[in-house]
Structure formats: structure tokens, C-alpha cells
Amino acid sequence: MPSVNQELREELATATRILANHQLMGMFGHVSVLTEDPQRYLVCPGAGKRKDRCLPADVIELDLDHEFEPGLPLELYMHSEVHRLKPHIGSLIHVHSPALLTLSSMLEVPTELLMLHASFWPEQMPLFEETDLVRDRAAAQRLIGLLGDNALALLRWHGAIIVGSTLREAVFRAILAEQHAAQLITALSHGRPLAPVPREVDRAELYPRMLPPRTHDMHMSYEGSFVPVAPGAHIH
């Protein structure tokens, strides 16, 4: 289907395959990006499609008011509502990845910063504590309200959402968030004292020094060329 969003569609398909390659998305998980028209967004397919085989033609373009239907991600509304309520957020990624999921089940979620590149890590982790998936607009709006100005939020017993001002920033953050979550779990499990980045270091000031905008396309340019479409994908 010809679209003014063809370039963005290709970028989202590549991002979907990169995230699948990092085990961040498989049957579960999805990623969206806002288009130039702030009433419309692109999202990868739902659970019925292999994310590692995502092609530009598989990417779905929707209006913010579009209702869920089979074939779309079940938790679609977290995307429509972030793009509605926070149009400065260009992209949202939802994952059920192992380390972030493990953190989401801890009574006290650790917020120590153990990796400079993860300096977007919230000093107070937003925790969505509802015992259900995000199935409707109201739940999605509660989740996005809880997220506030943070880069990520955990969904208890479920996973996480990670956002970025652009798709490329969100991809970078999602990969680093899972790595940092795994690092926290490993570092805490040995029981020896940690040496986190000191609390007095301003993470908001550290972040743009560690991940300035010019670095945000690193995964897209570094991996996009060699994260191939998996065998079995049909060429459109």
C-alpha cells in the first residue's frame, strides 16, 4: 500500500526485527511510532505474526481512535493513548522480557544505576500494579499517567513499557533497559555491596552526555543492515 509513511514503515519493520533479535519481543511485545500526522501511528503486528520476520508491508497504520480487532496487538491502547496524551513521545515499546519481568515481581524494585548508558533509569520506578493486561483505553490511560515523564515503567508480573522521543531512541533504551535490569539482578544476587553511580549524580544531566541524539540511530545503522528478515518471510 503506497503511503507517505513508507520510510517510517520500513524503519519500524527494522526496529521490530532488531528487538526480536535481542529477545525483547517474540510472540508477545510490540512497538509503535507516531507519524507526522499526530492522529495516526504505526504499530507492528500482534502475537500471530513472527516479529523476526516483520516486513514493511506487515506494519499497521492506525488512527488513535481505532478500536482493537484481531490481528492487532491485544494491548494496542497503550500505544494509542501514549501518542494521544504525550505527543512528544514518538515511540513506545512493550516487552515481556525476562530481566524486566523479574524486576517487576520484586517488592522493592532496585533503582540503583549500575551502567552509565542506562542513565534514563528512573530514580523512582513507576509500577503498574493491576492484575490484568492493558486491555482498554481507560487502563492504558492509567498506565501512561503513571509513566509520567519517565523513560520506562514496569507492569507488575507482566513486563515493561519503554518510550523515546523517537523510534531510534526507544529501541536503544529498550535494549539497554533489559541489559541494566539483568545487571541489577545479577549484581544483587551475589549479596556483596554494590558501587552504584552516586545518588548525587544528576541522571537527567548524565543521560544526554552518554546517549546524545546523534548516537540514537546506532542500533538501527549497526544492526539494521545485518538483522536479516528470517527465513520463511514472504517478500512483498
Ligand SMILES: [Zn+2]
Ligand atoms: Zn503485555
